[in-house]
Amino acid sequence: xxxxxxxxxxxxxxxxxxxxxxxxxxxxxxxxxxxxxxxxxxxxxxxxxxxxxxxxxxxxxxxxxxxxxxxxxxxxxxxxxxxxxxxxxxxxxxxxxxxxxxxxxxxxxxxxxxxxxxxxxxxxxxxxxxxxxxxxxxxxxxxxxxxxxxxxxxxxxxxxxxxxxxxxxxxxxxxxxxxxxxxxxxxxxxxxxxxxxxxxxxxxxxxxxxxxxxxxxxxxxxxxxxxxxxxxxxxxxxxxxxxxxxxxxxxxxxxxxxxxxxxxxxxxxxxxxxxxxxxxxxxxxxxxxxxxxxxxxxxxxxxxxxxxxxxxxxxxxxxxxxxxxxxxxxxxxxxxxxxxxxxxxxxxxx
Numbered sequence: 378x379x380x381x382x383x384x385x386x387x388x389x390x391x392x393x394x395x396x397x398x399x400x401x402x403x404x405x406x407x408x409x410x411x412x413x414x415x416x417x418x419x420x421x422x423x424x425x426x427x428x429x430x431x432x433x434x435x436x437x438x439x440x441x442x443x444x445x446x447x448x449x450x451x452x453x454x455x456x457x458x459x460x461x462x463x464x465x466x467x468x469x470x471x472x473x474x475x476x477x478x479x480x481x482x483x484x485x486x487x488x489x490x491x492x493x494x495x496x497x498x499x500x501x502x503x504x505x506x507x508x509x510x511x512x513x514x515x516x517x518x519x520x521x522x523x524x525x526x527x528x529x530x531x532x533x534x535x536x537x538x539x540x541x542x543x544x545x546x547x548x549x550x551x552x553x554x555x556x557x558x559x560x561x562x563x564x565x566x567x568x569x570x571x572x573x574x575x576x577x578x579x580x581x582x583x584x585x586x587x588x589x590x591x592x593x594x595x596x597x598x599x600x601x602x603x604x605x606x607x608x609x610x611x612x613x614x615x616x617x618x619x620x621x622x623x624x625x626x627x628x629x630x631x632x633x634x635x636x637x638x639x640x641x642x643x644x645x646x647x648x649x650x651x652x653x654x655x656x657x658x659x660x661x662x663x664x665x666x667x668x669x670x671x672x673x674x675x676x677x678x679x680x681x682x683x684x685x686x687x688x689x690x691x692x693x694x695x696x697x698x699x700x701x702x703x704x705x706x707x708x709x710x711x712x713x714x715x716x717x718x719x720x721x722x723x724x725x726x727x
Contacts, residue, residue, distance in 0.1 A: 396567035411487035416449035536674030641666035
């Protein structure tokens, strides 16, 4: 038995800006729980390394170098030589075990290790195949509030129809997985986490097999202090006290047309999840909304094909496209590359 076999694994999934990071901050305050900074490296490496044949001779020589090409690892405290030594000591080694070891690298004493990545909502079949014993916590947020929150950040195009379609597809996929694996998935709402944090966290902890502690509420911000990723503009609100105001902000800032469009696209998924439409629309009106905004919906649809297709490419081609076409278009990736360059220069100069 590998030591990591005694550590339970769970994933936090859901659409971006739905409370995944807030939930992470609560759970990570527990000393027996480790949830590293978001880095969707499992699908990033899946095509190249998931086959057992890759591991017959032990640790593939390119695994760690390829792992560290993911820009999110700028914010991880990974020591390549130490990680290599850890992996080589394991009695059994394959892709699933190696990835779990990476998650545990920063806190080897953790009894529960989590991986919070909204993108993993698109890879649930792969994750359950790799980790049949893993658990999943799926968090949802009212689509109108979630779309409004997405309109305020810089990492996706500000197209209401595309954002609404993505909310629908993410949660549709998660709901289908939950139906197929009811014992593996816990569904919670962002609204409940904010309005009733104790009850929601207790339910989450029970599902994960973690002992709920009151300090998880009061000390959650302490887990963010040494995480530069949480200091990005989209995460600054995490350092503030919980407030009910974000639950209703969309009502003041979205116009009626935007609200009706979101509701037209997200039905019936939003109703299934208990988010009641604020405006009654006939089937004809919903269809008219969708037809009028079909280009945006189509753009939102191609997003999923693009993400899945990109991760399915040969690793060298994928890395080339990411560096040349994608990373330069996003401020976050530019800053990550800048941080990495400065760290390297500082290390070489010391």
